[in-house]
Structures are given as C-alpha cells and as structure tokens.
C-alpha cells in the first residue's frame with residue numbers, strides 16, 4: 217500500500233505529524249520518502265525504510281523516534297510533478313491531491329528552483345529564434361556601421377565666387393539612409409572661399425591637409441597653395457547652420473546664431489563657445505570650374521575633430 221497524503225504518522229504510541237507530501241525516485245518511480253509536518257515545527261523527510269506499516273489513514277514508523285531526528289525538508293532541492301513531466305509516473309503512483317516531489321539534479325541545485333525552468337524556457341526560445349532575428353538585426357544595424365561615404369559630390373560652379381576671402385554658400389542634396397528608415401534626400405550646404413595667401417596660410421599653417429578613411433588611409437590631400445577652401449556647413453559647437461555676416465567690430469565673419477560663435481574667414485574662433493575652428497573639407501575644382509567636395513561631418517562640441525559621417 218502507498219502512503220496517502222494527510223495520513224497521520226505515529227512513532228511508538230505517539231502521533232508525530234501528518235504526511236504533507238511524498239518524494240519520488242524519478243528513475244524507479246517509487247516513493248523514497250514521506251514528508252511529515254507538524255504544526256509550527258517545519259517538515260521532515262523520513263525514508264520509506266523507516267516506515268513499518270502503511271494502512272488506510274495511518275503510517276507507523278519502525279522505531280519510536282522523535283520527528284526532529286529526521287532531516288528537515290530542503291524545499292528548494294525539489295521540483296513538483298506540476299513542474300516536471302515524468303513519463304508513466306501516474307501509472308505507478310496513487311497518492312491523491314497534494315505535492316509529489318522529485319529531487320532536483322545536483323547540477324541544478326544552485327539555480328533558484330522557480331527560476332530554473334523559466335530561464336531554461338527563455339534560453340531555448342532565444343536559441344530557436346536566433347536564426348529568425350539575426351537577419352532582421354543585421355538589416356536594422358547595417359546603416360549605423362556603414363563605411364564613410366568618400367565619394368565626390370558636384371556642388372556648383374566656381375564662377376559663383378566673385379571676391380577673395382568672402383564666404384559663399386553652396387547648397388546641395390545628399391541621399392542618406394538612417395537605421396530602419398527608407399532612403400531619403402536631405403538638403404546640405406558648405407561654405408566655400410577663394411582664399412587670399414594670408415587666409416590660406418591661416419587655414420593650412422604652411423602644410424598640406426590630409427583626409428583619411430575609417431582605416432586611417434589617406435583619401436585626399438588639400439594642397440596648401442590651392443586657393444579654394446571648403447568648410448562644413450555645421451557649427452562645431454552644437455551643429456547649427458551659420459552664416460557669413462557683417463559684424464560691427466570684427467568686420468566680415470562667419471556667425472552662428474544659435475550661441476553666437478564667431479569665426480574669421482580662415483575658420484578660426486574669434487568669439488563664443490565653439491570648441492574648435494570650422495571644419496575644412498576635401499575640395500577640388502575641375503577644369504570646367506565645377507566645385508567638388510567630399511561630404512564629411514564631425515562630432516559637435518569636441519575640441520578634437522572626430523569624423524562621424
């Protein structure tokens with residue numbers, strides 16, 4: 217006969233508690249222990265080898281022993297048959313209503329019982345879905361890691377520039393592809409100068425200016441004696457658009473209306489919060505007078521010039 221839940225348990229002539237659950241050997245499907253509880257004293261696990269008689273509603277222990285002699289139940293070392301499926305267990309076991317406990321394998325004892333199966337299920341879910349989500353993630357993230365676009369853009373004729381050391385705005389359109397957005401065309405601009413030798417020297421400080429790709433390879437060199445200079449249309453402070461304006465004291469300057477940074481014709485900061493001079497861009501002028509630039513953008517607000525586009 218199998219022990220029943222809620223059966224009274226006696227040791228000698230004394231009643232020591234009642235069966236609150238049973239522990240099953242997952243391999244043999246036999247009941248290996250009864251768990252006996254007594255009001256307020258916790259639960260003890262008693263091996264079946266200590267059980268002498270099992271009757272309809274009473275279990276008699278072999279020796280007259282106190283309940284405290286048996287080890288306390290470590291509930292976290294077990295799962296219930298609601299949490300783990302053991303094939304054919306119900307054919308062998310006839311305990312009614314209540315918990316049937318199955319020992320947790322040793323390797324899993326460090327994992328919290330209630331979270332073990334949840335984590336296990338999540339892990340399996342992630343493994344199964346990886347082949348599905350990877351192409352989507354790659355599609356979404358690819359534009360963020362797209363290499364810099366170092367192609368030359370035609371932005372207008374050099375004939376637009378009439379006077380030396382005067383900023384002239386050239387507007388152009390550029391196709392961009394932001395993460396998970398469709399490709400779009402945006403309006404951009406740069407400022408071009410035909411620089412006098414004095415301004416040219418202030419820009420290049422006597423040296424040719426190299427531009428690099430993301431691997432550090434030189435993609436273009438602005439020659440220090442070619443008079444055409446291009447500045448990115450974004451203010452290095454926080455990226456606003458600036459203008460060529462007349463200043464009462466400083467004369468003709470580049471003026472950013474956002475926080476009033478002021479730059480001279482060579483891009484040098486004369487006033488305001490800008491952390492660095494205007495950003496020169498690669499520029500070349502074709503034989504037919506067509507001005508071409510490589511569109512680059514740099515991180516705003518930093519002293520160092522860090523390319524981001």
Ligand code: FES
Nearest residue numbers: 451453454472475
């Ligand atoms: S963005 Fe130009 S001064 Fe602040």
